Amino acid sequence: MSDPAASQPPAVNLALIGARGAGKSSIGPALADRLNMDFIETDERVLAMFQEQTVQEAWRIHGEAAWRKVELEVALGLVQGESQVIAMGGGMPIIPGVGEAIRSAQEAGRLVVIYLEATEQLLAQRLAGREGDRPSLTGQGVIQEIEHVLADRDPVYLALCDMVFKAVEEPTDATVDRLVSALG
Numbered sequence: 001m002s003d004p005a006a007s008q009p010p011a012v013n014l015a016l017i018g019a020r021g022a023g024k025s026s027i028g029p030a031l032a033d034r035l036n037m038d039f040i041e042t043d044e045r046v047l048a049m050f051q052e053q054t055v056q057e058a059w060r061i062h063g064e065a066a067w068r069k070v071e072l073e074v075a076l077g078l079v080q081g082e083s084q085v086i087a088m089g090g091g092m093p094i095i096p097g098v099g100e101a102i103r104s105a106q107e108a109g110r111l112v113v114i115y116l117e118a119t120e121q122l123l124a125q126r127l128a129g130r131e132g133d134r135p136s137l138t139g140q141g142v143i144q145e146i147e148h149v150l151a152d153r154d155p156v157y158l159a160l161c162d163m164v165f166k167a168v169e170e171p172t173d174a175t176v177d178r179l180v181s182a183l184g
Contacts, residue, residue, distance in 0.1 A: 011037075011083035012109065014183075015102065017093050017157050018116035019150055020142075021126040023167050023175065024087035027116065030176045032085035040086045045074045059135040068095050079105040090149075091137070094156050102160050114179070115161035120146050122167060 014031070016024040025041055032039035043055060049070045052058040059067055071089060075098045078086050092098055105111035118126075123146050138145040158164070165179055 013079065013081060013084045013086055013105070013111045015079075015086045015088055015111055015113045016116055017088050017113060017161065018090065018167070019118060019123055019146070019153065020090045021123040022090075022116040022118040023126075023172075024116055026172055027175050027179065028085050028087040030172050031179060034176055034180060035085070038081075038084045040078055040081075040084050042071065042074055042078065042087060042092055043089045045078075046070045046089065049074075056135045064135075071095055072097050076101050079111055082110070090153065093160055094153055099156070099160055106162065112163070112183075113161045115157045115164045116167045117157075117164050118167035120150060122169060123150075125169070 014035075014037070016028055016031075018024055025043075028041065029039045031037075046067065047055055047058060050058040050062065052061060055067075068091070071092050072095050075088070075092055075095070078084065079101050093102065102111060102113060106113065124143050127142050127146075138148050140148070163182065165182060167175070
């Protein structure tokens with residue numbers, strides 16, 4: 001006798017990608033709640049694999065390469081899951097191997113990737129006062145490096161996403177309403 005659940009397609013995951021400050025960690029939990037899905041914050045998952053208390057400490061002690069290696073492991077596991085809203089760290093999609101895993105999950109119908117696209121001005125506004133929260137990616141300050149980081153990552157985000165969603169300054173519930181409507 002066949003199991004009817006076995007013939008059901010896998011529940012789709014939603015991956016939120018974009019620059020730091022785009023709103024992935026703010027919108028993700030509210031979106032997951034609205035859609036009755038689990039919320040996964042990849043930076044938290046990755047950080048849990050280190051003894052340090054902050055991303056910046058983990059980078060300082062272990063280096064970016066060690067962080068990216070763990071990010072790859074986390075990403076490979078998460079894209080195999082079901083019914084999750086995944087807030088991917090801003091650099092996760094650019095790691096060799098992650099893009100391929102994303103594409104494979106998309107082709108299998110298990111993953112929809114949403115690029116939360118934010119202007120440099122909005123990112124600067126949101127990151128102001130939080131500069132010590134994350135390590136610099138370029139040796140400049142977090143605010144000063146936004147233009148450079150976006151120039152490097154935007155083409156990757158655009159190539160991987162199924163949907164570009166404009167991040168704007170509005171209450172989280174309003175953003176989630178717009179996003180749920182856009183998802184159809």
